[in-house]
Amino acid sequence: xxxxxxxxxxxxxxxxxxxxxxxxxxxxxxxxxxxxxxxxxxxxxxxxxxxxxxxxxxxxxxxxxxxxxxxxxxxxxxxxxxxxxxxxxxxxxxxxxxxxxxxxxxxxxxxxxxxxxxxxxxxxxxxxxxxxxxxxxxxxxxxxxxxxxxxxxxxxxxxxxxxxxxxxxxxxxxxxxxxxxxxxxxxxxxxxxxxxxxxxxxxxxxxxxxxxxxxxxxxxxxxxxxxxxxxxxxxxxxxxxxxxxxxxxxxxxxxxxxxxxxxxxxxxxxxxxxxxxxxxxxxxxxxxxxxxxxxxxxxxxxxxxxxxxxxxxxxxxxxxxxxxxxxxxxxxxxxxxxxxxxxxxxxxxxxxxxxxxxxxxxxxxxxxxxxxxxxxxxxxxxxxxxxxxxxxxxxxxxxxxxxxxxxxxxxxxxxxxxxxxxxxxxxxxxxxxxxxxxxxxxxxxxxxxxxxxxxxxxxxxxxxxxxxxxxxxxxxxxxxxxxxxxxxxxxxxxxxxxxxxxxxxxxxxxxxxxxxxxxxxxxxxxxxxxxxxxxxxxxxxxxxxxxxxxxxxxxxxxxxxxxxxxxxxxxxxxxxxxxxxxxxxxxxxxxxxxxxxxxxxxxxxxxxxxxxxxxxxxxxxxxxxxxxxxxxxxxxxxxxxxxxxxxxxxxxxxxxxxxxxxxxxxxxxxxxxxxxxxxxxxxxxxxxxxxxxxxxxxxxxxxxxxxxxxxxxxxxxxxxxxxxxxxxxxxxxxxxxxxxxxxxxxxxxxxxxx
Amino acid sequence: xxxxxxxxxxxxxxxxxxxxxxxxxxxxxxxxxxxxxxxxxxxxxxxxxxxxxxxxxxxxxxxxxxxxxxxxxxxxxxxxxxxxxxxxxxxxxxxxxxxxxxx
Numbered sequence: 001x002x003x004x005x006x007x008x009x010x011x012x013x014x015x016x017x018x019x020x021x022x023x024x025x026x027x028x029x030x031x032x033x034x035x036x037x038x039x040x041x042x043x044x045x046x047x048x049x050x051x052x053x054x055x056x057x058x059x060x061x062x063x064x065x066x067x068x069x070x071x072x073x074x075x076x077x078x079x080x081x082x083x084x085x086x087x088x089x090x091x092x093x094x095x096x097x098x099x100x101x102x103x104x105x106x107x108x109x110x111x112x113x114x115x116x117x118x119x120x121x122x123x124x125x126x127x128x129x130x131x132x133x134x135x136x137x138x139x140x141x142x143x144x145x146x147x148x149x150x151x152x153x154x155x156x157x158x159x160x161x162x163x164x165x166x167x168x169x170x171x172x173x174x175x176x177x178x179x180x181x182x183x184x185x186x187x188x189x190x191x192x193x194x195x196x197x198x199x200x201x202x203x204x205x206x207x208x209x210x211x212x213x214x215x216x217x218x219x220x221x222x223x224x225x226x227x228x229x230x231x232x233x234x235x236x237x238x239x240x241x242x243x244x245x246x247x248x249x250x251x252x253x254x255x256x257x258x259x260x261x262x263x264x265x266x267x268x269x270x271x272x273x274x275x276x277x278x279x280x281x282x283x284x285x286x287x288x289x290x291x292x293x294x295x296x297x298x299x300x301x302x303x304x305x306x307x308x309x310x311x312x313x314x315x316x317x318x319x320x321x322x323x324x325x326x327x328x329x330x331x332x333x334x335x336x337x338x339x340x341x342x343x344x345x346x347x348x349x350x351x352x353x354x355x356x357x358x359x360x361x362x363x364x365x366x367x368x369x370x371x372x373x374x375x376x377x378x379x380x381x382x383x384x385x386x387x388x389x390x391x392x393x394x395x396x397x398x399x400x401x402x403x404x405x406x407x408x409x410x411x412x413x414x415x416x417x418x419x420x421x422x423x424x425x426x427x428x429x430x431x432x433x434x435x436x437x438x439x440x441x442x443x444x445x446x447x448x449x450x451x452x453x454x455x456x457x458x459x460x461x462x463x464x465x466x467x468x469x470x471x472x473x474x475x476x477x478x479x480x481x482x483x484x485x486x487x488x489x490x491x492x493x494x495x496x497x498x499x500x501x502x503x504x505x506x507x508x509x510x511x512x513x514x515x516x517x518x519x520x521x522x523x524x525x526x527x528x529x530x531x532x533x534x535x536x537x538x539x540x541x542x543x544x545x546x547x548x549x550x551x552x553x554x555x556x557x558x559x560x561x562x563x564x565x566x567x568x569x570x571x572x573x574x575x576x577x578x579x580x581x582x583x584x585x586x587x588x589x590x591x592x593x594x595x596x597x598x599x600x601x602x603x604x605x606x607x608x609x610x611x612x613x614x615x616x617x618x619x620x621x622x623x624x625x626x627x628x629x630x631x632x633x634x635x636x637x638x639x640x641x642x643x644x645x646x647x648x649x650x651x652x653x654x655x656x657x658x659x660x661x662x663x664x665x666x667x668x669x670x671x672x673x674x675x676x677x678x679x680x681x682x683x684x685x686x687x688x689x690x691x692x693x694x695x696x697x698x699x700x701x702x703x704x705x706x707x708x709x710x711x712x713x714x715x716x717x718x719x720x721x722x723x724x725x726x727x728x729x730x731x732x733x734x735x736x737x738x739x740x741x742x743x744x745x746x747x748x749x750x751x752x753x754x
Numbered sequence: 755x756x757x758x759x760x761x762x763x764x765x766x767x768x769x770x771x772x773x774x775x776x777x778x779x780x781x782x783x784x785x786x787x788x789x790x791x792x793x794x795x796x797x798x799x800x801x802x803x804x805x806x807x808x809x810x811x812x813x814x815x816x817x818x819x820x821x822x823x824x825x826x827x828x829x830x831x832x833x834x835x836x837x838x839x840x841x842x843x844x845x846x847x848x849x850x851x852x853x854x855x856x857x
Contacts, residue, residue, distance in 0.1 A: 200777055200808065200809060200810050201777075205808060205809060206809045206845065207807075207808075207809055207841050207844045207845060210844045210845060210846070211844045214844065220846075221843075221844070221845065221846030222846050223845055223846035223847050223850075225816060225820075228813065228816060228817055228820065229817070230817065230820075230821060230824075231784075231787060231788060231791070231817040231818055231820070231821035232788065232821075234784060234813070234814065234817045236780035236781040236783070236784040236810060236814060237777060237780055237781065237810055239809065239810070239813065240813060241809065241813060241816075241845070243845070243846055245846075
């Protein structure tokens with residue numbers, strides 16, 4: 001029942017907000033003037049509290065809210081005039097509602113008579129009678145069987161967890177009243193399952209779902225044949241049947257379990273789920289039904305109300321004196337109902353993130369200045385700054401965690417995708433997920449959906465073998481796709497592993513040659529061949545299928561991942577399967593970078609791109625005639641990129657043997673040697689969008705502000721490679737006698753697929 | 755489709771249902787039932803061999819039963835297998851099957 005208490009918490013939190021909405025609306029109500037928007041807002045707030053309360057079986061609360069709501073409805077349709085007295089009564093009713101919520105939260109019954117006076121006052125207004133009518137007649141705490149309701153479903157107010165507003169309507173239609181009483185200690189679920197006609201065509205079978213429902217308890221299944229056409233008109237593969245299942249189940253069967261049954265057909269059917277709890281022995285109101293429409297992701301079932309709820313502490317001594325009785329009913333009456341969460345506009349959080357970013361910069365700036373202070377002096381200042389730096393880091397992490405979300409929101413979409421892909425390809429697939437609770441920035445999470453969808457589709461379509469083939473080669477019939485997430489060295493690593501046939505390297509290579517992506521005769525390592533699948537326009541599927549093979553697959557994935565500051569790698573073993581590894585930053589707001597200098601300019605290189613930095617010897621440098629310079633580094637030729645040339649920076653060190661070469665790697669594993677003057681040091685930098693503040697620049701991913709207040713550009717290594725290619729195509733550097741000519745046997749182009 | 759065995763025995767059409775009544779069999783079954791009622795007033799479907807059944811096929815049998823009731827014909831499901839019986843229970847059609855089946 002842990003889930004239930006979570007939903008209850010949400011209900012109470014949101015009810016507190018709704019009470020505040022209602023109160024502020026009521027305070028603005030002016031006698032004689034009816035602002036229909038205002039009145040509607042109050043009505044909806046009360047209505048939502050009532051509906052949610054119904055879902056949890058808070059019958060007294062629901063009964064009172066209904067009285068309140070009825071009067072608000074009268075105000076809404078102008079049958080009840082707005083008078084000062086009415087407003088007073090409504091404000092008092094709002095306070096009482098707050099009290100009722102507080103009692104419900106404490107799981108205590110309200111003391112008898114808590115609502116009497118207010119209900120009487122409300123009813124006087126409803127009757128059209130002036131307040132000076134008779135003395136307050138005692139109002140029953142229990143209400144009639146139905147709470148008529150003319151409002152559309154307000155479920156949205158309580159999110160997925162809280163629906164239940166059409167309860168009254170269902171009750172009015174007699175669906176609740178007609179049935180036998182719910183056995184003590186059980187819940188009665190009524191599930192209406194109306195599949196769309198083409199449900200069967202997608203491989204779904206109602207018998208499985210209904211059978212699964214039967215397993216949850218004592219089920220009575222009623223099949224509706226009314227839509228079944230005559231024999232001659234029947235379309236064999238369309239479904240005309242629908243079902244109503246009445247399920248008497250233990251309280252541990254919750255709506256989530258029922259929803260799970262229909263998990264894969266959520267879009268292909270209309271499902272309504274209603275629940276009834278047994279009528280409490282002491283309270284007269286009928287069990288309240290909740291209904292969800294359409295298929296909810298999750299919703300809370302009501303608890304089985306305790307037959308004899310314990311009275312609240314406050315009421316023990318003086319049961320006859322309810323807490324809020326008549327009087328002005330101060331605004332603090334429902335102070336007990338405090339919220340433990342707040343909902344904050346995303347913009348506000350982003351502003352906060354931004355400000356923290358500025359603070360990080362300022363702190364770096366101060367740190368830069370104090371570095372010049374004479375050592376041994378200003379010790380306290382230095383210690384204070386040290387603390388400030390630590391607090392700033394903690395503050396930044398706290399702020400980032402506000403934006404962090406578990407990847408489960410993305411992972412939870414995948415089972416359905418896998419099922420659909422499996423059905424479309426006729427393969428048997430089992431999806432295993434792990435690390436769903438791993439948290440990462442909201443933007444990253446949101447942008448993960450498309451790449452993961454693509455990659456899982458690819459794994460199933462290209463990677464996994466059909467069941468027969470798998471059986472033949474001694475694998476289990478069902479292929480397994482494993483989706484995992486974990487934090488690793490300050491980044492989130494997501495892996496998609498399948499136990500299929502692995503990448504068909506000869507086919508990939510011949511396709512790449514056919515498409516002119518690789519020169520014939522080039523010798524590529526296995527890893528390089530595997531990485532060819534990320535090239536634009538590359539697809540090995542012989543036939544375009546619905547799933548993949550349209551040539552818009554893995555290159556788009558790589559681009560998406562790169563745009564998030566991430567990298568993607570593929571590892572494959574023939575016959576054993578493939579593993580795609582995504583590595584993404586936890587946040588898009590800060591970045592670990594290396595500050596480098598070229599001439600008088602400073603740049604930041606993302607740390608994730610850097611392999612090493614070195615000062616080459618003259619013998620390691622070679623010039624490709626009419627092309628670029630390359631450097632021999634660790635037995636491999638690497639293209640040199642002169643940043644000063646690309647960005648036109650004067651006064652830079654131009655001779656690599658006197659400068660430094662920072663060896664960097666792009667997402668696809670290609671390496672470049674960036675010729676820079678100096679490496680100044682590692683620094684965490686706050687990312688500032690260049691597009692938003694200036695415009696996009698080639699070879700530049702974003703900008704940042706350094707400790708000394710200067711703007712530095714954060715380099716985009718893949719972009720630099722592109723730029724250098726264009727730059728080198730106009731290359732006219734005379735051969736340098738100091739550089740050795742490139743050996744003829746260099747298998748150069750293969751290193752770097754164009 | 756040949757998988758549904760058709761035999762005309764003394765004026766009644768007898769359809770021998772295959773073991774696998776999956777979605778793909780719904781159309782052949784439906785055609786068999788239509789043809790059966792076209793050829794005779796009495797159609798019986800022998801369901802003893804059914805080992806797998808889809809809702810689509812049960813739906814076709816439902817339509818056949820209703821057709822028989824509305825047009826004063828005779829329809830029966832002979833020796834419904836355990837699988838068919840269970841599927842009908844799942845679909846809330848146990849009373850229907852009981853009404854239309856024959857041992």
